[in-house]
Amino acid sequence: MLAYLLRRLAFGAVTVVGVLLLLFALFFLVATPDDVARKALGEKAMPEAIAQWKTNHGYDKPRLWNAAAPFDTMLAEHLRRMLTFDFGRSDADDTPIVERLREGVWPSLTLTVPLFVLGLVCAVALALLVAYRRDSALDRATQVACVVLMSVPILLWIVGGQYLLGKMLRWFPISGFDPAPAVVLRFLAMPVLIGVLAHLGQEVRYYRTVFLEERNRDYVRTAYAKGCSPSQVMRRHVLRNALIPILTNVVIEIPFLFTGSILLESFFGIPGLGTMTVDAINGNDFATLRVMVFLGALLFIAGQVATDLAYAAADPRVRLE
């Protein structure tokens, strides 16, 4: 077990360095230091101001190789700062990035966690129900409904939902966010609802397949022969054994709960980490972007390890080494 963990973590470290290198290459394909400066200072900034800004922020160094001082390059600086968790300040407005992270985590979580939990519960419950009543009218209708739900582009879900619930029925504010506990639910109702509906189709189908697979096993037949009721069979045998693939699906998602949902946050005006990432990409804010990607990579590795551990815990046949 220990050897496994060590191997995985070492591997993870190599991956993270790879991610940082790839990010550096990608970003400076997309934007030059001049672009970063111009986005920060505004279009009307004169060349002198741009040059000064680059000096102030360390963008006037050579990118990859500096003959005079091999470690005084932008790449070296980039790697050093990320690996020592020295996040620094945003390129767009010089805010300390740690502060921005702290501000953005809570709004993201208030959206993604309810979305995730509600989505999971609804999908599993529905899948269990139709797996139990396989090939009934309900099952067939649900299958078609799922395909229909899946076939609508998510943009239409969002725009249609905002139009219907916010404008025509006036049940919820169309967008915005206020973390005060008394009113926060008002703002989350619509994005959570739409988010759940948009993914319900494919989730139910996936879980249904999983449950059906279990249902065809021999021990289920034995259970029925023993005299268990169908609901008992589903709950006590099928669900428990189907936990493994479900767990794999679920645990891998947990790290991404922190990074936020880009589409939903953008359309519903929720100032979370997803918006922060998009703003960083559009605003050529390299300092913020690399922190987001770095943390994303760490979370991803953590998620992988957690999945494997959970898998081992749930299925006694699996051994990690």
Next chain:
Amino acid sequence: MIGRTRATRPLAPATARAAARVGAVAALLVTGLGACTNNPYPDADAAAKILYLSYPVAPKTLDPQVAYSTVDHVVTGAVFDTLLEYHYLDRPYRLIPALAEALPRPEPRADGHVTYRFHLRDGALYQDDPCFARGGAGRTTRAVEAADVAFALARIADPQVGSPVIDTFARVTGLRDFSTRLAAARADAAVAALPAHEQYARAGGIAGVRVLDARTLEVELDAPYPQILFWFAMPFTAPLPWEAVATYDGRDGRDRLADHPVGAGPFALARYDRQARIVLSRNPNWYGVRHPEWRAPGAVFPAPGARDDADGMLRAAAGQPLPFLERIEMRREPEAVPAFIKFMQGYYDTSPIIRESFDQVVQRGALTAEAAARGLRLETAVMAGVYYVGFNMDDTVVGAAAGERGRALRQAMSLAVDATEFLRLFNNGLGIPAQSPLPPGIFGYAATYRNPWRQPDLTRAAARLAEAGYPGGIDPATGKALRISFDVNNTAARALLQFQFLVETWKGLGLDVEIAATDYNQFQDKVRRGAYQLFQWGWIGDYPDPENFLFLLYGPMGRAHSGGPNTANFADPAYDALFEQMRALENSPQRARVIDAMRAILERERPWIELFHPEDYALHHGWLANVVPTSMSLPTMKYWDLDPARRAERRRAWNRPFPLR
């Protein structure tokens, strides 16, 4: 087999339980609907004079020497009072004294330098802030001094601050020397550890900025530059207390100055969650609130003068002390459509009209009956800006290098574009087709001038194109339609539609104009390499002087030449000479003649196809009073007033949740 049989028998008790559960949930939902509301604000705020606004992008910085975007200025304009400001109602725009007692006159010197002397008001205080405890325990404020303005100007010169307007202020005598001395002084670690104001003192200060006494400041320029006074109406030159800069350095958990502005304006920043919410509250220390007896021009609502005031609203407010509002609440709205819908629901007091909802609100230049019944008010005024399509004059096909042939081609293309139709399609008709770079309201604009190459006429355009050597659009060298690249920097669907309209127009001449759409960065790259032929741009003026527009075609400002904003790379020696002449003149008939001559050159050479001057508008609810549209992002919220009771009642009426109609 066994399982199947069991599955077909209905589970009566389970179903009944399930039905009961569903029923309970439904009942909860229905009662819950009563508590449903789409109001995003706390109910307690309904009775107060709070203004609600939306903003699409978060401010970048609130450091007054750095902030240069519109959103930044909404906040800095309210928090920082400047020495001068614009009269709210009079047009053309004119300056009035604010923190200064009077408008200074330029005093020429023997060596060609010019000085301006400002006298500050005695008794103006800063907002309350803990940073003033540096000057004595328990102190929360102090008087505004001339030294604070000098400090602001020194910060503009400070390379570490990175002010974007340092080039403009380089005209101040000794500013550049000061920058160099400051950088040199900082080489000494002991000096670099000092707070900013002491560093500036060590470096000796700016030679051309002299503090004569606590309230008097003298500024010296190397050469006459009448437009400098406009810069004293912008937050760049607002007095800034050294205590704030010394305290808010972002270390040890303290705020940074960019997030914690301390000014002497009518409002103070009360809350700043940049990505979501900004709150400004009335500043009780503002000179207009503390000394209403001064009847200072910047603290009293002006008389309507020549402005149309049909309903007497402006006259009723005239002479009243400012500000009227208690608080300003701003919310971030990244998407335009939801923001506008919330405005129509009464949750924002003013809003830009988005193109999609325009017909809902405006028809044939006036409010629709439905909008008027809701109490909406609409005011339009032309903005000091210009949108245009430019030619890269360095190009060999469309530019100056092609000589007479290129000129005829540009003239033909200019003759084909119908700006009125463009505005009808994309701006709902708002805007004025432009005849020259100068917009209305700027000295040198001639309302009767008609640019012969901007009166759309496809037949004449086709004839001119034939004269250029491209009959029917065919390039004789290839035998096919002449191909021109239209390099645009916006890939959004909405923008592409506008570019396609122009492409279709030129297709009518037989030209094959191809859109090469890239994002902003790649466009800048193309411009840097000179790899572009046609481009589209817009410019909104910083201050109401023709120099701020005509400099966009001044040779030394050329993009290829010096990286300046003259992206057309227009370099005509006659025009450049006239520009240098015009720049130093005060508004006079002679200046008008020079501008006319410059316009004649532009008319002939056609480096731009001028599209339109954008029209600004103020669309606001009936409970918001005293709104007058202004351009150049001027601070105007201190003039606004509102009726909270009426607003609360209208909101309730417009927003009953669906079943409870």
Next chain:
Amino acid sequence: MIESHHLANAAVAALAALCGVTAWRGRARLAALWTRRPLAMLAVGLYLLVGALDSITWVGGSRGTAPTDLVALQEPRSVIDRLFPPDFRERSYSAPLAAVEFYDGGALRFPGRHLLGTDILGRDVLLQGLKGVRVALLIGGVASLIVIPLALAAGMGAGYFGRRVDDAVFFLISTLSSIPTLLLLIALVMVLGRGTLQVCVALGITSWVGFARIIRGETLKLRELDYVAAARALGASDWRILRRHILPNLTHLVVITFVLLFSRLVLSESILSWLGLGVDGSWGQMIDQARDELARDPIIWWTLATAAAALFGLILAVNLIGDALRDQLDPRTTR
């Protein structure tokens, strides 16, 4: 002189021939699908037909001497284009089958002939919708075709060869998954340029990970099968085993994934359009241009409805067929 549209026509002909051959070889399967989901098969067939017709283009062949027509006639026009007059534009919006403009009430150039109305630039919405079919088929098809070999190579390699290769593939997957897809897409579009094929490549590169994981899982299982072990014992080379034993058993997965990926990728393109990175003429771009029209009053619904209906129709049909296919092919979900 060989022009690009000649090459495109040749490619279409070749593709059609390939499809014909494949359809003939799998005609039993197709017949079974037809029995189960006749409507969906018919719908997909129609979409394919429209897409094919829109891909066959040639220059010239129309009358008219107006300058607009001259420029237009220099461009290759497809069969679908030729169903409509060459310059079928109005000034601006008009409702389906209307005789006057929508907002101003001015007379139209082709009153009553715009079956689904016109958009803001006056272009016929039905024509735009039809032309979007080819774009959608291209995006879904080409991107899926890029995903499959990538995922197969990575997945089979990781599953079959184990340790080192598995680690390397896992490293690649982790790295790619950690970079925000948005950034990856922007960077790829930037390097490759904006165009249908480039967007397909970008979409392909960002979508192969999930499929690779599934392939890896399957390969792991297949590797342990008796006859594979026997083949190895007999001295067959790895390459031979992969080609003759493992790959054929993955075919059903490939087919199912192709069909399901297709719909997912076409839907992803609409998000790309929202970001400004989409393909010109796609339904995603139509939706993006039209979504703000919902807020207009009176509302303009026909552009959004056409694009949404066309997109929904194709995706739904493909998904239904994919489901039916999976029921047939996947041994796990059969009774």
